[in-house]
Amino acid sequence: MNLKDIAVKNLLRRKARAAFLLTGLLIGVATVVAIVTYGDIMEHDISHKLDRFGANILIVPKTENLTLSYGEVSIGGVSFDTEEINEKDLAKISGIKNFSNLAATGPMVLGVVAVNGRKVLMAGVKFNETKILKPWWKIDGKIPDDNEIILGSKVSVLTGLKMGDSINLKGKKLTVTGIVQSTGSQDDQLIFSKLETAQKILNKEGRITMAEVAALCNACPIEEMVNQISEILPGARVMAIQQVVKGRMEAVAQFKKFSYSVSIVILLIGSLVVLVTMMGSVKERTDEIGIFRAIGFRRSHVMKIIFIEAGIVSGIAGFLGYFIGLALTMGAVKIFSDGHGQVIPFQPETAAGALFLALTIGLTATIYPALVAAKLDPSEALRSL
Numbered sequence: 105m106n107l108k109d110i111a112v113k114n115l116l117r118r119k120a121r122a123a124f125l126l127t128g129l130l131i132g133v134a135t136v137v138a139i140v141t142y143g144d145i146m147e148h149d150i151s152h153k154l155d156r157f158g159a160n161i162l163i164v165p166k167t168e169n170l171t172l173s174y175g176e177v178s179i180g181g182v183s184f185d186t187e188e189i190n191e192k193d194l195a196k197i198s199g200i201k202n203f204s205n206l207a208a209t210g211p212m213v214l215g216v217v218a219v220n221g222r223k224v225l226m227a228g229v230k231f232n233e234t235k236i237l238k239p240w241w242k243i244d245g246k247i248p249d250d251n252e253i254i255l256g257s258k259v260s261v262l263t264g265l266k267m268g269d270s271i272n273l274k275g276k277k278l279t280v281t282g283i284v285q286s287t288g289s290q291d292d293q294l295i296f297s298k299l300e301t302a303q304k305i306l307n308k309e310g311r312i313t314m315a316e317v318a319a320l321c322n323a324c325p326i327e328e329m330v331n332q333i334s335e336i337l338p339g340a341r342v343m344a345i346q347q348v349v350k351g352r353m354e355a356v357a358q359f360k361k362f363s364y365s366v367s368i369v370i371l372l373i374g375s376l377v378v379l380v381t382m383m384g385s386v387k388e389r390t391d392e393i394g395i396f397r398a399i400g401f402r403r404s405h406v407m408k409i410i411f412i413e414a415g416i417v418s419g420i421a422g423f424l425g426y427f428i429g430l431a432l433t434m435g436a437v438k439i440f441s442d443g444h445g446q447v448i449p450f451q452p453e454t455a456a457g458a459l460f461l462a463l464t465i466g467l468t469a470t471i472y473p474a475l476v477a478a479k480l481d482p483s484e485a486l487r488s489l
Contacts, residue, residue, distance in 0.1 A: 125381045125414070125466075129421035130428065132374030133462045136367045137429025141454065142436050143363035160345045161317035161330060163337065165189055188213075188311040189340055197317075200332040202325060207318040208236035211299060214313040215306035217273050219295070220263045226273075226295045228302020237316050238291070245282025248297055254282040256292040273305050371465060378469035382414060386477045393477055403478035410474040411467060418466025422459035429458070 165188055194211055197203065210233035217226045231247045245267050248254050255265060260283050265271065269280045278297065286292055303309045319329055326344050334342045386393070393406055434448055 125378060125417050126421050128377030128381065129374055129418055129462055129466060130425050132370050132377070132465070133422055133425025133458050134428035134432060135370050136461065137426050137454065137458050138432035138436065139363045139367055139370075141429060141433045141448065141451075143360055145433065145437060145448065146359060160326065161319050161333070162343045162345065163189065163194075163315040163317065163333065163340050164343070165313075166339060166341045188308065188313055189315065189337070191310050191312050193337060193339075194312065194315055196336040197333060200329065200336060202319075202329045202332060205319055205325075205329065208233045209318075210234060210237045210316045211312040212314050212316065213299060213302050213306060213308050213311065215302070215308065217295070217305065219259075219265070219271055219273075222262055224259055224263070224295055225293065226297065226302055226306065228297055228299040228306070230299050236318050238287075240287060241291075242285040243282045244285060245280075248281045248301075250298060250301060251276065251278055252281045253278045253295050253297045253301075254284060255280060256284050256294045256296070257286040258292040259295055276301075276305055371461070375465050375469045378414070378418075378466055379472065382410065382470050382473035383476070385413075386410070386473045407474040407478045410477055411470060414466045414470040415463060418462045419459065421466070422462030423455075425462060426455045426458040 189211075191211055194209065197206070197209055210230055213228040215226055216223050218224075234241065243254060245254065253271075255263075260266065265280050267280055267282060271278055271280070278301075284291060284296070297305075299312075303311070317333070319326060330342050330344045334340075396406060396409075430448055430450075437448070
């Protein structure tokens with residue numbers, strides 16, 4: 105076999121090995137980019153949706169309770185010294201340290217009214233805040249104005265009222281302008297009006313029964329915010345709905361852990377592909393390495409050749425892997441979420457990370473094969489010619 109035949113054979117082998125190495129690294133880098141990017145998108149999407157999930161802090165008046173029992177049997181309790189919250193005091197919330205984390209504050213006044221011979225609960229709210237506090241509401245009709253109301257689905261059935269009907273509450277004529285579709289909550293059993301309208305009907309001008317606060321945001325210090333509100337409203341009891349916050353954080357954390365675990369496994373597989381490929385390359389290029397050593401190449405020169413080859417292939421894999429990973433992410437978003445048409449922007453830091461990752465895996469896994477190639481005995485290598 106002459107040198108030309110050896111060169112052609114080695115060139116074909118090198119192309120095949122490079123293609124195999126490129127494919128292995130490309131799949132690994134693209135998958136990691138897709139998983140990590142999709143995880144970030146899902147985290148943002150979850151945070152965005154749950155930021156609008158509703159109230160997660162409640163402000164209610166403080167009450168003193170006396171539990172009554174006879175022997176070991178509880179026969180109920182009595183609440184006393186209950187005072188409603190002054191609506192003006194609620195404005196003090198704007199002075200807390202974490203006020204910027206509050207999405208909405210919705211005061212509410214509650215009271216019992218008689219409608220068509222039935223006693224129902226009337227709620228006065230600020231409908232601008234309700235859009236944030238209760239984003240799941242679907243109203244058949246329109247938001248009420250002064251002298252107008254909307255009905256919960258169960259109230260509509262129990263009272264026989266429908267849109268366009270009018271009722272008289274304590275001398276005030278109110279027109280039904282909408283019905284809230286069933287929510288599966290206490291809202292189905294309420295009559296809703298503007299806060300000022302309900303306060304006048306219930307003779308509670310300037311007072312509120314409770315307030316809902318939406319403070320769901322990424323890493324919001326809920327407990328600190330509860331303490332801050334409690335300090336400025338000493339006459340109220342402030343409670344955090346912990347399960348909402350904890351559920352969101354747990355869901356996000358679990359998804360991130362899963363994505364990182366899968367990424368580590370893929371990277372290990374990619375490293376193994378590089379190691380096996382480069383070891384095969386060294387064994388198949390024994391004759392080539394023997395010629396290099398025979399004409400004066402040092403061990404460091406041989407190692408440099410191996411590293412340059414692995415570096416070029418790894419760099420190409422990192423560059424292409426990032427864009428293929430983005431394409432996979434876009435496909436996953438369209439298939440597995442409601443983010444149709446969502447544009448995923450180019451992220452320089454992620455692209456640089458993908459390139460660095462590919463080079464790190466490729467060059468690290470090439471260290472051992474390069475050392476093996478450098479230690480080949482020239483005389484033994486030349487015998488394969």
